[in-house]
Amino acid sequence: METAPLLHTQTQAINAIRMLAADAVEQAKSGHPGMPLGMAPAAYVLWTQFLRHNPTNPHWPDRDRFVLSAGHGSMLLYALLHLSGYDLPLDELRRFRQWGSATPGHPEHGHTPGVEVTTGPLGQGISTAVGLALAEHKLAAEFNRPGHTVVNHYTYVLASDGDLMEGVSGEACSLAGHWRLGKLIVLWDDNHISIDGPTHLAFTEDVLRRYEAYGWHCSRVDGADTAAIVQALRAAQADPRPSIIAVRTVIGAGSPKAGSHKVHGEPLGPEALEATRQNLGWAHPPFEIPTEIYAHFREAVGRGQRLEADWKARMARYAEAYPQEARELKRRLQGELPPLEWEKLIPGFSGKIATRAASGKVLDALAPALPELLGGSADLTPSNNTQAQGMHSFSPENPTGRYLHYGVREHGMGAILNGLNLHGGYRAYGGTFFVFSDYMRPAIRLAALMGTPSIFVFTHDSIAIGEDGPTHQPIEHLASLRAMPNLWVIRPADALETAYAWRLALERKEGPTALVLTRQAVPVLERDTLAGAEGSLKGGYVLSERPNAKAVIVATGSEVALALEAQKLLEQEGIPVRVVSLPCWEAFEAQPPSYREAVLPRHLPTLAVEAGASLGWERYADAVLGLDHFGASAPYPAVYENLGFRARSVAQALLQLLAEQMEG
DSSP states (O other): OOHHHHHHHHHHHHHHHHHHHHHHHHHHTOSOOHHHHHHHHHHHHIIIIIOOOOTTOTTOTTOOEEEESSGGGHHHHHHHHHHHTOSOOHHHHHTTTOTTOSOOSSOOTTTSTTOOSOOOSTTHHHHHHHHHHHHHHHHHHHHOBTTBOOOOOOEEEEEEHHHHHSHHHHHHHHHHHHHTOTTEEEEEEEOSEETTEEGGGTOOSOHHHHHHHHTOEEEEEETTOHHHHHHHHHHHHHSSSOEEEEEEOOTTTTSTTTTSGGGTSSOOOHHHHHHHHHHHTOOSOTTOOOHHHHHHHTHHHHHHHHHHHHHHHHHHHHHHHOHHHHHHHHHHHTTOOOOOOHHHHSOOOOSEEEHHHHHHHHHHHHHHHOTTEEEEESSOHHHHTOOOTTOOBOBTTBTTOOEEEOOSOHHHHHHHHHHHHHHSSOEEEEEEEGGGHHHHHHHHHHHHHHTOOOEEEEESOSGGGGGGOTTTOOSSHHHHHHTSTTOEEEOOSSHHHHHHHHHHHHHOOSSOEEEEOOSSEEEOOOTTTSOOGGGGGGSOEEEEOOTTOOEEEEEOTTHHHHHHHHHHHHHHTTOOEEEEEOSOHHHHHTSOHHHHHHHSOTTSOEEEEOSSOOTTGGGTOSEEEOOOSOOOOSOHHHHHHHTTOSHHHHHHHHHHHHHHHHHO
16 A cells, blocks of 8 residues: 555656756756656666765765766756755756856766766766776775675766767777676666757667677666666676666657657747646646655665765774775775885986886886876887886786776777776876877866876877878877866976876876877986976976076977087087976966076077977967978988977077077
8 A cells, every 4th residue: 555655756756856957957048858857767766776875975985976978968967966965955956057056067076066977078978987887896806805895886877879879988888898897887868869860860770789799788678667677777786797778768758849859958948848847747836846755865865874884884894804905995095195205216217218118117116106006008008118017907807907908999098097086096097199199188178177187198299200100190289288278298308207297197186197208219318417307396497507598498308308409509609598398388387487487587588399389389488499280201310300300400490589589
């Protein structure tokens, strides 16, 4: 006899999600009501019967993660967060998509309590979730002990057709299957509708057969059948493979526009919204939720507090049995680096060495001191020098391995790196050629937007790649990445600056860092006659000073050595010149104005030298010796020579600048 009231409460709870979403979109006159209306039953089941979370502590380490990869349906997530008791008041839902609200158009990590990942660009959420699941998998293998399970949570994803169309999700999900990430569960909103219309216009493949080929557990359910959704989720939890559940839904369910692409990205409109209320039997005005429905959802608060208390009790018992491991796990989950004696860790360098090779030697020194350091490469390990000595390869058979082989999947690697670093417990980096940062740009941008400390290792940084030619020679990439807010781009001049670049990247918690490294050997600068490389921690410094300097040459990377050679040539002509190394513009901009002025005085004519696009250098220099066209295929000394990157060319460019300023 209790079944009927329970079913009534369940129906009303599902409709509360639907109407909060539809009303908020209508009030904003902007948004996507269709997905929340269709997926509300599945989301309700997941959030009330499966998701282990604590609304009063969204950062509890062993919580389940929920990623709304279909970020356009953000009001579904905001409704769930509000109803479940997160710090997201009803007024914030009323202010959906408005200035200063906690309910932006797409979910933003760090902006709204309970949002795990910034989503919106389709494919990124589900791909980042692979990194979240991988972090859980690895931490569990590393720290759990018989009778002491302290890492044990799932990563759930709500994905759309668009997420599964985007290529990045194929890359990441292929790896998830290969790695057997059994605690990754995807609910696919299989509604057969995209913005253009029916998905059959462009998407007719058998998605589940594709995921079966990836090594996933696959199933189908009716999106309105909550009992079937429960069974499918239980089966997914029991399967050792990652799981995808095709939830067959009707977009805009309950509205007059149900099943139409017109309900995807625009409000229902007053008449259709009122008809939806009547169709659903929802007898409440906008933003009014019955007390009993709040009580039903808010059971999550007490349940979550009990779950977290149980985990803390298990952690206490674990700490008694394994005190060292408990301290280490706590430190890593808090994102704190262990005490590091950087000066002792930096290897000795001399002669000439490529900065990519120097980076590898720095990693050899760092890996034993930083157990959370987790590396990888997109099938370019020997070229990127990203596998430190003692870093064994990760595999299903060796889950504690600290080196990830991504295959030729730069796009997926970037998103997975973000997931690993968002989760906590690891500082993950991944490598590829600099020119292929183009494939990773969406993930790099989201790392910057989220403030995620991912480290991107980019080697083969310039035309000095040589024979591989223009397809592999990055030209515009430095300027392009420097234009991205909150991304630090570091192009070190030599081996010692490379070591400090790693220090900058690892100590930075507020966002991602790109290390841009040479393929070719460059001189290890003679520091007994030059400034110490620790100046690079400030982003830029006076490397070589001359009394009564008449001008400044500022350079990055391999061109710093050219600047020093040019300094000598100019000195022979009686022109003293200061040389500045500027490996990281962003770190330099973070310094006080007085420091920046002391390094690059405005009254001194300044020439910038960099084997890449000149765009951006106008902020620091009066003239630029750069490269604003594509390169050529030839041995790299010939490429540099013929494209004007030699000491004599630098000296001539500075003489021309001085002459122009004299004439002016």
